[in-house]
Amino acid sequence: xxxxxxxxxxxxxxxxxxxxxxxxxxxxxxxxxxxxxxxxxxxxxxxxxxxxxxxxxxxxxxxxxxxxxxxxxxxxxxxxxxxxxxxxxxxxxxxxxxxxxxxxxxxxxxxxxxxxxxxxxxxxxxxxxxxxxxxxxxxxxxxxxxxxxxxxxxxxxxxxxxxxxxxxxxxxxxxxxxxxxxxxxxxxxxxxxxxxxxxxxxxxxxxxxxxxxxxxxxxxxxxxxxxxxxxxxxxxxxxxxxxxxxxxxxxxxxxxxxxxxxxxxxxxxxxxxxxxxxxxxxxxxxxxxxxxxxxxxxxxxxxxxxxxxxxxxxxxxxxxxxxxxxxxxxxxxxxxxxxxxxxxxxxxxxxxxxxxxxxxxxxxxxxxxxxxxxxxxxxxxxxxxxxxxxxxxxxxxxxxxxxx
Numbered sequence: 001x002x003x004x005x006x007x008x009x010x011x012x013x014x015x016x017x018x019x020x021x022x023x024x025x026x027x028x029x030x031x032x033x034x035x036x037x038x039x040x041x042x043x044x045x046x047x048x049x050x051x052x053x054x055x056x057x058x059x060x061x062x063x064x065x066x067x068x069x070x071x072x073x074x075x076x077x078x079x080x081x082x083x084x085x086x087x088x089x090x091x092x093x094x095x096x097x098x099x100x101x102x103x104x105x106x107x108x109x110x111x112x113x114x115x116x117x118x119x120x121x122x123x124x125x126x127x128x129x130x131x132x133x134x135x136x137x138x139x140x141x142x143x144x145x146x147x148x149x150x151x152x153x154x155x156x157x158x159x160x161x162x163x164x165x166x167x168x169x170x171x172x173x174x175x176x177x178x179x180x181x182x183x184x185x186x187x188x189x190x191x192x193x194x195x196x197x198x199x200x201x202x203x204x205x206x207x208x209x210x211x212x213x214x215x216x217x218x219x220x221x222x223x224x225x226x227x228x229x230x231x232x233x234x235x236x237x238x239x240x241x242x243x244x245x246x247x248x249x250x251x252x253x254x255x256x257x258x259x260x261x262x263x264x265x266x267x268x269x270x271x272x273x274x275x276x277x278x279x280x281x282x283x284x285x286x287x288x289x290x291x292x293x294x295x296x297x298x299x300x301x302x303x304x305x306x307x308x309x310x311x312x313x314x315x316x317x318x319x320x321x322x323x324x325x326x327x328x329x330x331x332x333x334x335x336x337x338x339x340x341x342x343x344x345x346x347x348x349x350x351x352x353x354x355x356x357x358x359x360x361x362x363x364x365x366x367x368x369x370x371x372x373x374x375x376x377x378x379x380x381x382x383x384x385x386x387x388x389x390x391x392x393x394x395x396x397x398x399x400x401x402x403x404x
Contacts, residue, residue: 023082069328080273085213096126127170146177168202210375268344
């Protein structure tokens with residue numbers, strides 16, 4: 001167990017500086033264009049791959065080989081400070097990798113995680129397919145089915161997944177499907193759908209309010225047949241788990257929820273990056289913009305807004321870093337991961353709205369990036385568990401009671 005300290009080490013500080021410079025030189029100059037185009041920014045992701053920022057080795061080093069748990073959240077805050085849409089395009093494959101890590105055998109881990117990224121010479125993408133049109137946080141409501149064909153040792157997948165980052169354009173799709181509907185959310189399993197598997201296609205591509213450079217679409221599964229080896233964890237382990245559940249014994253957390261729980265501090269860090277970008281821009285603007293013969297920063301109403309923004313961002317960061325450390329060193333005790341995501345998401349939406357207010361009319365037009373950050377912020381209150389779902393998780397943790 002790492003010593004409990006939120007002080008960044010030298011490697012983390014160097015990483016922070018490296019990503020910050022990439023953000024200034026490459027991401028920010030391109031952010032408005034890709035937001036307007038609403039297309040996946042392959043050229044930017046290629047540049048990230050060329051320097052080693054996009055790749056399974058980076059994710060392994062940041063997530064698996066860091067005893068403090070802080071490296072990945074430091075990286076994400078900096079990346080999303082540069083731009084949330086492009087940041088999500090660069091990091092979207094990480095959710096697929098996390099979905100694999102949550103359930104895979106060691107051999108599956110080594111086989112499939114690198115294929116979520118490819119190489120700088122031949123980029124690949126991963127997609128984690130959990131949510132459905134009528135079932136997001138309600139994981140018990142999933143309808144996508146996986147049926148085992150014993151004669152061919154294949155699984156047959158049918159259904160439609162919704163709101164999927166990299167959905168349909170990914171090389172590797174990690175799909176959460178129902179294998180025993182009678183067991184509710186405990187009757188689910190995760191599967192890898194390899195590249196070019198017949199029957200998998202992209203459905204509707206969503207035109208979004210924010211993070212528009214990130215590709216989000218439906219994934220349609222029509223009699224998708226995959227080898228038995230593509231069941232993450234293997235059939236023997238699945239059969240044992242289902243048998244325990246049928247006997248009324250406590251089983252492991254559902255596959256999708258394991259993935260979301262592991263990534264909540266990371267989502268909080270993403271929100272922090274957006275909030276910090278808006279705060280810094282508003283602060284600089286307030287020092288330069290003059291009204292009534294002096295910078296607006298010298299008006300108490302503006303100065304106090306910025307003081308509150310700085311305080312809220314620091315408070316959220318402390319929660320995110322604590323949650324990231326706990327996730328690596330002893331697990332959450334009182335839903336600290338949900339606390340971090342809840343607070344950071346709220347702070348991002350509030351800070352970007354205040355930044356727009358400080359800029360006034362200038363903040364409402366695309367001449368300034370604040371309006372884009374305001375649009376990008378809101379998703380952090382919604383995806384990977386809405387604000388209300390985080391409150392539900394927290395209230396159950398602190399009370400030990402079933403809150404509905």
